[in-house]
Amino acid sequence: MREELGTNDQGDMIINVGPQHPSTHGVLHLIITLHGETIKKVEPHLGYIHRSIEKMSESLSYRQFIYATSRMDYLSSHINNHACALCVEKGLQIEIPSRAQVIRVIMDELTRLASHQLWWGALAMDLGAFTPFFHSFREREMVNEIMEETCGARLTMNYIVPGGVMFDLHPDFQRKVKEFIKQFKEKIHEYNDLVTGNVIFQSRTKGVGVISKEDAISYGCTGPTGRGSGLSCDIRKIAPYEIYDRLQFDEIIEEGGDSWARYKVRIGEMMQSMRIIEQLIDEIPEGDIQAKTKAVLKLPKGDFYTRVETARGELGVYIISEGGTTPYRIKYRSPGFSNLSALDHMARGGKLGDLMATMGTLDLVIPDIDR
Secondary structure: OOOOOOEOOOOOEEEEEOOOOHHHOOOOEEEEEEEOOEEEEEEEEOOOOOOOHHHHHOOOOOOOHHHHHHHOOHHHHHHHHHHHHHHHHHHHOOOOOHHHHHHHHHHHHHHHHHHHHHHHHHHHHHOOOOHHHHHHHHHHHHHHHHHHHHHOOOOOOOOEEOOEEOOOOOOOHHHHHHHHHHHHHHHHHHHHHHHHOOHHHHHHHOOOOOOOHHHHHHHOOOHHHHHOOOOOOOHHHHOOOOOHHHOOOOOOOOOOOOHHHHHHHHHHHHHHHHHHHHHHOOOOOOOOOEOOOOOOOOOOOEEEEEEEEOOOOEEEEEEEEOOOOOOOEEEEEOHHHHHHHOHHHHHOOOEHHHHHHHHHHHOOOHHHHOO
């Protein structure tokens, strides 16, 4: 009878959040043990949206498997594709044309901006503020239109190919990117007026969902989650790829370790992404957009690993090749899985009402975790 009432032998209440819940942003099931309003344990249950992408990739060619990753972290789909292409290119020892490298980096940073804009609006809405969601989509729509003109899609772009990019830029690309940067610079103060400087928002996030630098390292936290705890983990800085080592930008690090610190990291990262784009948008070199490659790619026998910085943290791609036209084995190191593993540690001792703030600043995309 006690189990039917949702209690355990200690009198604690056990409740379910999800798998269908607006604040889980996907099919995530949490079993939460409560003592009154205080959280004693958070146990994530995965598997509701599992598609076996890694196993599926073993039957796809090296040109095909890249695009399956667009269905993992769909808000960083371009960066996911970038990671896979870099791993294949590492195996083939291909030199990428300069024009393609610059285009890839600009697209990466536009993707990061669009992801962080959606995160900002969704986090505010999770905490009861509805208006910011419309503001975030105003600028995000400009990015989606830019992507659609060049890539042909707004979310899962499938734009990168081994050796470069699939198409050249749309004639209006540079003009529209400059217009977007100009508008976003003028409008980002609204983000701070509406949310960052809001006393209620600060009280909902400061001291909530705290994780120390040492614990962040132990759980493998990366991205804004790790940097919000003082951990330097931006792959663009510590292991630069493409042309990031030639660009001027800052790694945003906060020491607080709470939801407020993770929020400030992402706000700062939006400014740095605009800074990167401004350095490149007028310096796109002329030339080829693809290196010359064979129609059917074969990686030499061996193991290959690359990692990139997505909007949520470090994405690693590990390929084992037996010398054929398809991977023998593929393993993805997704940032969301490691960040979610720290949720129980962050939430214990906190209140149930604060759980959504903690989850919101982790910026979970469930298909990236449960793939």
